[in-house]
Amino acid sequence: MENTQTPTDTTRVAQPSRLVELLIADRHSVPLSIALHLVPGALIVAVYMLFAEPLVKAIGYPSFLAWAIALIVVLVPVQFGLLWLGSRRNGRFSLRGVVEYLDKPIPRGKITAIIAGLIVWMTVVALALTPLDNLVFDTFFTWIPFEGAGGSATTYLDGYSHSVLLITMLVCLPLTGFTLPLIEELYFRGFLLPRISHLGWGAPVLNTVLFSVYHFWAPWTVLSKVIFMFPAVWLVWRKQDIRVSIGMHPGAALLMATVGTIALILGLVP
Template structure:
């Protein structure tokens, strides 16, 4: 066999890992691993890389978590593009992500996303006492948890440091990182457990909530306020629903927090 033929055969040989990931159906153990391993890696990235770095430069842990999320989620997005290159011969997400055919008209999409944003935002706030209950009774031992509140990672820093942190984090934790999460968890993983039927969005929500190892006390409330997004994506086959809900809430929260700090509205 000639060198050219060997090279051609090697170039077209299916990549075993890629083929397994791109399969239309993931086994339950594989899906669980693909949901939860990134969360464990994010915590590790925070503890061993991001937290020492932000401590050394005198910035809040909030920035450290943003860095840790970037260190894991950005490579995940690159892996999705790599899978697209294997499938399509170019950097593309076609065939890698599902629920992307935009079946919902724009007007109907907006009409559905707005209530989803309100649901997630209002419920997230209303269920805060439940989060506090779980934190105070089960999770105070976590070394990086602080007091379990949303502002624990920002306490004790000057106004200029806080404002710089929020300006840096707004496009990351407010927009880019939630978008990557939706592409990965709802666009890539959830369709590959669609054989579970109506349990697919339930499992997607539960595993996504568990993936947040850095805030396990929010698990119960996160399942409650997040479930409508994955369920509607599964039902309507349009990933823009959960993207709109998730990115909508995080971008509003990040923007509001940045403005509040800029105007000295936060004590």
């Protein structure tokens, strides 16, 4: 039978395969890794400014909800992208071979103790460094145009009625409190970190710094994020167990979001 496939058709078929091979290779070049770390953050800001903020303002809700929407719009496709890469590698939707550090080498009792300690560390240090965030914001970032920008995360919620705040917190709780941080950990620690492990100790340093910078919507928190995130990132890299950062990051986020929501329900905050 005559082969009717043109050279152009062959090129079209081959290009996705080369892209997949580049993304799931054992090593990423530093420029590629920088791009893969930072592009999602730039997209989140773009979605916020072009779509989420105007929508949320139109319905009279705080910008915190707009950021949640922007994160969903970008991070959910990132998660499906990881699954798609898994399907190209494994023949079925799976994170195996795409997300690394899944083999659970740390014993259950030890990992529980590590996660508990890191949640305390992240929560206490994040709160303790709020004055530093405020100082950096007041010194360098007062020009940031985002509504509610400031050293404290609660500034994104200021000035709204109790009922609006309660609805916002209840809607965002399962998202910003757990699901979105979980996707971030699978992507940044499970997908990107192992592919720069050839950098040695520079891998967790670079991953922590780039993850902190990725939060383009809050650049005044970069230094504090580096400080409270690095121990978990280092342990994930050192022990090759992603449960460390999954337990700490979504765990601490869920704890703080739950406490804040309960306080709001009970009228303990204005």
